[in-house]
Amino acid sequence: MPSGQFDKGESRKKNYMLPFRCKRWGECVLIALFADIHANRPAFEACLAAARAQGAASIVLLGDYVGYGGDPEWSVATVMDLVAQGAAAVRGNHDNAVGNPREQLNLEAQIAMEWTRNKLGTAERQFLAALPLTLSAGDYLYVHSEASNPSAWTYVRDVDDAIRSMKATSAHVTFCGHIHRPALYSISVTGKITAFTPSTNGPVPLLQGRRWLAVLGSVGQPRDGNPAAAYALFDTQTNILTYCRVPYDIDQAAGQIRKNGLPASLAERLYVGR
Amino acid sequence: MVKPSLDIGAIVDGFLIEERIHVGGMASLWRVSRADLPCPALMKIPKLGEGEDPAAIVSFEMEQMILQRLSGVHVPMFIAAGEFAVQPYIVMECIEGKTLLGRLPELPLPYAEVLEIGVKVATALEDLHRQNVVHLDVKPSNIMFRPTGEAVMLDYGLSHHVQLPDLMQEEFRLPYGTAPYMAPEQLLGNRSDPRSDIFALGVLLYFYSTGVRPFGKAESLRGMRRRLWRDPVPPRKLRPDYPPALQEIVLRCLSVEPSWRHPTAAQLAFDLGHQGQVKLTARSERLASDPWTAVIRRRFNTDLTPSRAKPALGAQLASAPILAVSISLDEESGPLNDALLNMAGRILATLPSARLACLNVLKQSRIAIDTTLDDAGHNKHVDRMVALKHWAQPLGLDEQRLTVHVLQEIDPASAILEFARVNSVDQILIGARQSSLKRKLLGSVSARVAAEAECTVTIVRVARLADATISGPLDQETTADADAVVSDGTVNLFTRGAPSIP
Incomplete structure (x- = not known):
């Protein structure tokens, strides 16, 4: 099957919802991927603008559109808009927590989540609740946390977590986020695994001979020590993946968090990317 | 999966296989051709299969990734790569000759x-x-x-x-x-x-x-x-x-x-x-x-x-650059050479592995036949090397980090540019004289070096005497500022430049 074609059979079997028109997938070449936007409007706007300027023809959203940040309504509205235009989106644990108070979150996230719940209307909540946990398109799998048990929200911290995820799928490339730190794992035919911390703007060809797990950095709350917003571009024709960073107006994002009375540490961490 | 066996005359993705050049432990090399190629080409095919060293596959994958990212005269040009699922190969420029x-x-x-x-x-x-x-x-x-x-x-x-x-x-x-x-x-x-x-x-x-x-x-x-x-x-x-x-x-x-x-x-x-x-x-x-x-x-x-x-x-790489500093040794260059020394010292202080090449251009005459001896019979070349070493002495550089070069050339700018190119110099320090008649007539060496060099060029000037810069209307302002400065004890800075301080 040519890469980029939508695999209808498999996804129907797993009863995944398809919030975008499949036909677009065969056409697109350059995909922009965004993970962990976390209601950070200036960061998401900067990433979208940069990706469009680089010629991204299609968009994949890897979950956690809300939580932590001060612009949840705008964030969800933008995601709904993008999905209506054909973007693919999966559900993250924070999106899940909006309609599910039993979802475990840390204290600060809990405070932000209670505030977020009151900000979102019925339409937004229904939209988030209806998003699929995973989406499979041709050789690619999109999921928020990892592939072996998407609803358990396990972090891909190391090689062992990566092996578990890659063994659970036959996709050539799995794209995920959740941990807010970019990483790239691959497994060879002989079962040997490699781990790599990608450098910014260094294109990496995802060779056909092995399978890959691409963990994206976060748009709205980077935690790898680099405060710039993170996204990725993937060329489905050449299989080249590029991890990108864009600077954005952190003052504005932090101001929005403070203005809404959310924990100050959520604003401060944006400046240091931790 | 059974791989198609390769033989002379076969065509793989448009490449005609012409001749087997080499069979190694990990791969075989074939001469190939295709009408649109600008140069002779080589196809590298890894040894895959049962019992082969798994390193063959991995090193082939590495080469496939790396060669695509390299360019320039020191690398065989990358032309194409084949996917593992069908027939893995790399086609690259064939360099003629022997290793x-x-x-x-x-x-x-x-x-x-x-x-x-x-x-x-x-x-x-x-x-x-x-x-x-x-x-x-x-x-x-x-x-x-x-x-x-x-x-x-x-x-x-x-x-x-x-x-x-x-x-x-x-x-x-x-x-x-x-x-x-x-x-x-x-x-x-x-x-x-x-x-x-x-x-x-x-x-x-x-x-x-x-x-x-x-x-x-x-x-x-x-x-x-x-x-x-x-x-x-x-x-x-x-x-x-x-x-x-x-x-x-x-x-x-x-x-x-x-x-x-x-x-x-x-x-x-x-x-x-x-x-x-x-x-x-x-x-x-x-x-x-x-x-x-x-x-x-x-x-x-x-x-x-x-x-x-x-x-x-x-x-x-960044911590160990090669700096070249161009020094004139004529009488009037004293203040400029001090400024160059100061700047070189500042740069070298932050880069303990950097090395410094001190250059002096011994101008050759276009017409007359030059002699290497000056009027007093000294060897000009040696004299200048000694003078360059003397200039660099206050920097206290270990000899491993310092070299001196007297370049003989008709055109000083070309000499400096050529030296920088041949020796992969990362940064050139060069002094610019204040406007002089000579510079107006002959054009500026530093300007040409700055315009044509392939590396960073720092133009160093002697700090202008403040008398010339601070004109009437500014006087009042400097006086006002100076009071604060005087109390900090930095009055020395101003005594020369602002004689109007009471």
Whole structure:
């Protein structure tokens, strides 16, 4: 099957919802991927603008559109808009927590989540609740946390977590986020695994001979020590993946968090990317 | 899956297979052609299948990734790659001629030739390092020369690219490389130090100038580890006429500790190209290896064995630039030379591995035949070298970091530009005179150097005397500011510039 074609059979079997028109997938070449936007409007706007300027023809959203940040309504509205235009989106644990108070979150996230719940209307909540946990398109799998048990929200911290995820799928490339730190794992035919911390703007060809797990950095709350917003571009024709960073107006994002009375540490961490 | 068998006359993705050139342990090489190619081409096909070394696949994957990212005259041009699912291959430019391995029967080569090879290969390595690649398999069979003279590095199957996942590192716990050429840190599993290539080039230079491999041909890990504590026999013991400067350079390349080697390949090329200026230490004259007591001490010195902090390739290159400073030695240049000294001192203070080349252009006359002697019978060339050393003396640079060069040329700007290009200079410091009649008539050397150089150029000027700059209307403001400054005790700064302070 040519890469980029939508695999209808498999996804129907797993009863995944398809919030975008499949036909677009065969056409697109350059995909922009965004993970962990976390209601950070200036960061998401900067990433979208940069990706469009680089010629991204299609968009994949890897979950956690809300939580932590001060612009949840705008964030969800933008995601709904993008999905209506054909973007693919999966559900993250924070999106899940909006309609599910039993979802475990840390204290600060809990405070932000209670505030977020009151900000979102019925339409937004229904939209988030209806998003699929995973989406499979041709050789690619999109999921928020990892592939072996998407609803358990396990972090891909190391090689062992990566092996578990890659063994659970036959996709050539799995794209995920959740941990807010970019990483790239691959497994060879002989079962040997490699781990790599990608450098910014260094294109990496995802060779056909092995399978890959691409963990994206976060748009709205980077935690790898680099405060710039993170996204990725993937060329489905050449299989080249590029991890990108864009600077954005952190003052504005932090101001929005403070203005809404959310924990100050959520604003401060944006400046240091931790 | 059964792979289609390859044979002469077959067509793979449009490439006509013409001739098998080589069959190696990991891959076979075929000459191929396609109508639209600008140059002769080579197809590399990995050995895949049961019982083959898994390293063959991984190193092929590495080469496929790395070669696509490289460009320039020191690399065979990448043309195409085939996917593993169908027929894995890489098509690249075919460099005509033989590898350096073909010279093996002629060893030892004349010293001048070894030096020439060294400069070319070091220049090629510098180019690779700047493209974020550590070659890690520098050896004669991976080196060719273009008809224009530049060295081309082949085979990136064991290389490391800073911006790509290192498949070799993760896959194999044992070090991969070619035993006689492998650097000590590479044996210990560090695959990201560009100075490993400098070590391998040192082995090559030693071998080609003496006919003997400095660490033998041991293939066992144990035998290879001997180089961690056993130093090689000094080349002068093998060839009594061995030039001390070459021994100095070669033994420095072969230091166990990477930080004792030349910090960059560009600096190594510089030393090889300016042998006369290499600082000769005790090792340049040595005739014997270290005594067994020293070897035993090293053997059981555990400090050497743990893997050290791995420097980032880019940072390593950036910390060891080559600076060139152009100095005029005429009478009126005093203040300008002081300013240049000041600026050079500031730059060198932050970069402990940087080296400084002091240049002076001895202008040749266009018409008259120049004599090397001045009116008093002194050799002008030597006099100027002495003067340059004198200029640099306050910088307190170790001789390894300082060289002086008197360039003989009709046109000073061309001389400086050519020196910078040939020696991979990273930054030029050059003084600009205040406007003078001479400059108006002849054009400015510094302006031309700034416009045409391929590297950073810093133009240094003597601070203008403030008398000339502070004019009437400004006087009141400076006076107002000065009160505050005076109370800080920095009045000296202003006394010269603002005579109006009460």
